[in-house]
Amino acid sequence: MKSSPVSLWRLSSILLVGFTASVAAEESAYNMTQGVTDISEKVYDLHMLIFYICCAIAVIVFGAMFYSMYHHRKSKGAVAAHFHESTKVEVIWTVIPIIILVLMAIPATKTLVAMEDTSQSDLTVKITGSQWKWHYSYFGEDVEFFSLLATSQKAIDGIEEKGAHYLLEVDNPLVLPINRKVRFLMTSDDVIHSWWVPDFAVKKDTIPGFINEAWTRIDKPGVYRGQCAELCGRAHGFMPVVVHAMEENEYDEWLLAKKAELEQAKQEAAASLTASLSMDELMAIGEKVYVDRCAVCHQVSGAGIPGAFPAITGSSVATGSVDEHIDVVVNGRAGTAMQAFANQLTEKEIAAVVTYQRNGLGNSVGDMVQASDVNQFKASKEGQ
Numbered sequence: 001m002k003s004s005p006v007s008l009w010r011l012s013s014i015l016l017v018g019f020t021a022s023v024a025a026e027e028s029a030y031n032m033t034q035g036v037t038d039i040s041e042k043v044y045d046l047h048m049l050i051f052y053i054c055c056a057i058a059v060i061v062f063g064a065m066f067y068s069m070y071h072h073r074k075s076k077g078a079v080a081a082h083f084h085e086s087t088k089v090e091v092i093w094t095v096i097p098i099i100i101l102v103l104m105a106i107p108a109t110k111t112l113v114a115m116e117d118t119s120q121s122d123l124t125v126k127i128t129g130s131q132w133k134w135h136y137s138y139f140g141e142d143v144e145f146f147s148l149l150a151t152s153q154k155a156i157d158g159i160e161e162k163g164a165h166y167l168l169e170v171d172n173p174l175v176l177p178i179n180r181k182v183r184f185l186m187t188s189d190d191v192i193h194s195w196w197v198p199d200f201a202v203k204k205d206t207i208p209g210f211i212n213e214a215w216t217r218i219d220k221p222g223v224y225r226g227q228c229a230e231l232c233g234r235a236h237g238f239m240p241v242v243v244h245a246m247e248e249n250e251y252d253e254w255l256l257a258k259k260a261e262l263e264q265a266k267q268e269a270a271a272s273l274t275a276s277l278s279m280d281e282l283m284a285i286g287e288k289v290y291v292d293r294c295a296v297c298h299q300v301s302g303a304g305i306p307g308a309f310p311a312i313t314g315s316s317v318a319t320g321s322v323d324e325h326i327d328v329v330v331n332g333r334a335g336t337a338m339q340a341f342a343n344q345l346t347e348k349e350i351a352a353v354v355t356y357q358r359n360g361l362g363n364s365v366g367d368m369v370q371a372s373d374v375n376q377f378k379a380s381k382e383g384q
Contacts, residue, residue, distance in 0.1 A: 032047050036199050036218055037217055038219070039114060039201050040201035046107055057100075118183045120181065121215060123139075125174070125184055127174075127185070127187075128189055129187075129206040131235065131337060132233065135147075136172075141255060143259060149167065149169070151163070151165075151167050173244045174244070175244045177245070178251075179217065179248060183213065184202070184213065185211050185212075185213060187210060187211050189208065190208060191232050193239070194206065195214075195228070196226045196241065222245055223243070225242050269371075273347060273375050274372065279355070282351065282355040283352075285348070286352035286360070289345065293345070294312075301361065314362065318358050318361075322354070322369060325357070325369075326350065329341050330350060347371035351373060
């Protein structure tokens with residue numbers, strides 16, 4: 001039977017549509033990002049290869065199906081063949097998919113092996129996830145800091161206008177050099193989180209009591225954003241990742257400046273142990289610490305969330321023993337979402353936030369807590 005010009009045109013149209021769709025997908029903003037690392041480029045190329053294979057299979061299968069439906073329809077007098085099995089056909093449609101899968105597995109395996117090769121790194125950074133912030137520690141450099149969401153609560157509540165990087169901005173971004181292999185060691189303080197930066201093709205779970213590894217080598221300087229990709233609790237959507245990639249000489253300068261900044265912070269923290277702040281000073285510092293660190297669970301008003309997070313307003317902790325209040329903030333509460341802030345806040349910040357919780361948010365105990373009180377409490381616990 002000869003093929004009509006119309007049927008050939010239809011089949012060529014199907015092939016053209018399939019090709020056009022694949023090209024459009026490659027250029028689409030909804031497609032996987034090509035990223036700024038060699039690994040991200042390999043992942044992207046692998047993704048597009050598999051996509052093209054799928055498009056080719058779809059064109060062939062649907063082309064054959066539509067061709068058969070058109071040429072072997074009942075109105076043209078087509079009569080169905082009567083057969084039940086064909087060993088040759090079964091062998092063909094088993095062998096061909098196996099060959100396709102093997103051809104797909106070869107580049108996929110190469111890419112996966114490259115993604116797991118963390119050897120010969122120039123820099124190692126430990127990433128620790130906790131509800132709901134990231135802690136970065138640079139091995140061998142005595143540099144570590146926490147990275148928290150910088151979007152204001154007013155913007156989240158819709159009171160202020162949302163910025164260009166709403167919920168994808170932090171106070172302290174992770175700073176890395178370009179053209180150096182960076183090894184990541186990832187773990188968690190509480191629940192499972194997932195550190196994900198699409199431009200690096202790095203997405204790895206941080207698991208309590210377990211260390212995962214990943215790596216990257218950034219090709220271009222810039223600011224790259226990601227977020228926690230694991231449902232880690234109520235504020236899962238408020239745990240962004242921001243990486244600032246710098247030229248190597250700029251990174252070295254930043255590292256020196258960061259060390260000096262952290263050293264100065266240590267000296268100020270030591271000096272605060274002998275300082276005595278006024279109630280107004282403690283309340284101002286305490287309110288800022290509370291909004292940044294506590295409000296996500298206990299709410300800005302201190303009302304908490306019934307059944308999930310206790311209220312600060314009128315609570316037995318905030319209106320009871322000062323030592324118990326300090327203990328809760330310093331050491332947290334085992335078996336609950338209340339974290340230990342001993343290594344996250346200075347003695348002055350702990351003293352200020354305890355004072356704020358006892359004299360704000362609807363409470364009015366009247367007492368003040370100084371940094372020396374917190375230091376004395378820590379010393380008494382260490383001596384036990």
